[in-house]
Amino acid sequence: DTGVSQNPRHKITKRGQNVTFRCDPISEHNRLYWYRQTLGQGPEFLTYFQNEAQLEKSRLLSDRFSAERPKGSFSTLEIQRTEQGDSAMYLCASSSQGPTQYFGPGTRLTVL
Amino acid sequence: AQSVTQPDIHITVSEGASLELRCNYSYGATPYLFWYVQSPGQGLQLLLKYFSGDTLVQGIKGFEAEFKRSQSSFNLRKPSVHWSDAAEYFCAGEVDNFNKFYFGSGTKLNVKP
Numbered sequence: 001d002t003g004v005s006q007n008p009r010h011k012i013t014k015r016g017q018n019v020t021f022r023c024d025p026i027s028e029h030n031r032l033y034w035y036r037q038t039l040g041q042g043p044e045f046l047t048y049f050q051n052e053a054q055l056e057k058s059r060l061l062s063d064r065f066s067a068e069r070p071k072g073s074f075s076t077l078e079i080q081r082t083e084q085g086d087s088a089m090y091l092c093a094s095s096s097q098g099p100t101q102y103f104g105p106g107t108r109l110t111v112l
Numbered sequence: 113a114q115s116v117t118q119p120d121i122h123i124t125v126s127e128g129a130s131l132e133l134r135c136n137y138s139y140g141a142t143p144y145l146f147w148y149v150q151s152p153g154q155g156l157q158l159l160l161k162y163f164s165g166d167t168l169v170q171g172i173k174g175f176e177a178e179f180k181r182s183q184s185s186f187n188l189r190k191p192s193v194h195w196s197d198a199a200e201y202f203c204a205g206e207v208d209n210f211n212k213f214y215f216g217s218g219t220k221l222n223v224k225p
Contacts, residue, residue, distance in 0.1 A: 004155075033212065042116075042202050042215030043156070056211065091155060099144045099163070099206050101213060103156040 002026070004104035006092050012110045013082055020078045021107045025094030032075050033101060034067055036060065037089040049075060082111045114139050116205045118216035125193050126224045133188040133219050135203030143205035145186040146213070147177055150200045159201075162186060173197070198223045 005024045013019050025032050030051050035043035046065070047057045051072040061067075064082075069075040079086055089108050093101035117136045125131050137143055144163050148156040160171025167179040177188045186203060200220045204213040 006155075035213075040217070042118075042204075042217050043213070044215070045212035048212060058212075093156075100146070100158065100161055102158065103148070105155040106153075108153070 004092055004094050004102055006090075006104040006107050008107060009105060010108045010110075012112065014112050015084060016081055018078065018080045019082060019109065020076055021090055021092075021109075022074060022076050023092030023104060024074045025092070026096075026102055029094035029096045029102075030072070031095045031101075032069055033093040033095075034075070034077055035091040035093065037091055037106070038087075043091055046077075079109075082109075084111045087111045114143075114205070114207065114214050116203050116214050116216040118201075118203055118219050120219045121217070122220045122222065124222040124224060127195050128192050131188075131190045131193045131197070131221070133201050133203075133221070135186045135188065135216060136184050137186065137203075137205045138184065139205060139207050141207055142181065143207040145177075145179065146204045146206075147171065147175070147186075147188050148202045148204060149173075150202060150218075152199075156202065159188070193221075193223055195223045195225065197221060 007022045033048040034046040037043040047067050049069040064080045067077045089106045091106045093103045095101045115138045146161045147159040159175050162169050162179045170176050200218045202218045203216040206213050
């Protein structure tokens with residue numbers, strides 16, 4: 001049973017550029033979550049999917065952020081026109097029948 | 113409002129000493145509660161979880177946690193800390209039909225030789 005994988009692990013970009021991250025959940029997990037973690041803080045919820053349906057979005061998810069899970073398997077998180085305040089670790093998690101979420105290694109974004 | 117609080121930002125213990133990390137929650141109902149550990153630059157690894165029933169739960173790596181409803185707490189303990197336990201520990205709660213987690217701000221554990 002492979003765990004949650006995320007790519008890339010690190011991304012450095014210039015302010016104003018667009019970036020896209022990918023998350024592959026544990027096989028057959030129907031729920032997928034995105035969180036953002038800034039330095040010295042706990043993860044904060046961004047959004048979650050049940051299968052391909054995006055069921056909730058945090059107010060942290062501004063209109064520059066979009067997430068998709070087109071076939072109910074992997075998910076992408078895109079940030080348009082990045083700002084320095086977007087620098088953070090972006091974590092993906094998945095779950096199946098119960099509330100336990102299993103996390104991936106994260107994507108560290110640095111916006112210069 | 114739903115929240116999880118970890119009052120200690122940093123804790124330092126000597127190797128071999130016992131450890132207790134504090135976690136308090138504020139929810140309308142009893143939440144599902146979790147402890148995760150994060151090494152630098154890594155994701156979160158699940159240590160243990162509490163859903164219902166026995167209030168003392170055992171986890172991996174020799175950790176345990178006790179749920180105390182009267183104190184709204186779910187403290188993490190380990191009887192003898194190893195140098196490899198140095199990491200950041202996060203408490204999380206969830207109460208809304210397998211929805212989002214609320215995380216505490218974390219406790220960074222340093223282990224002295």
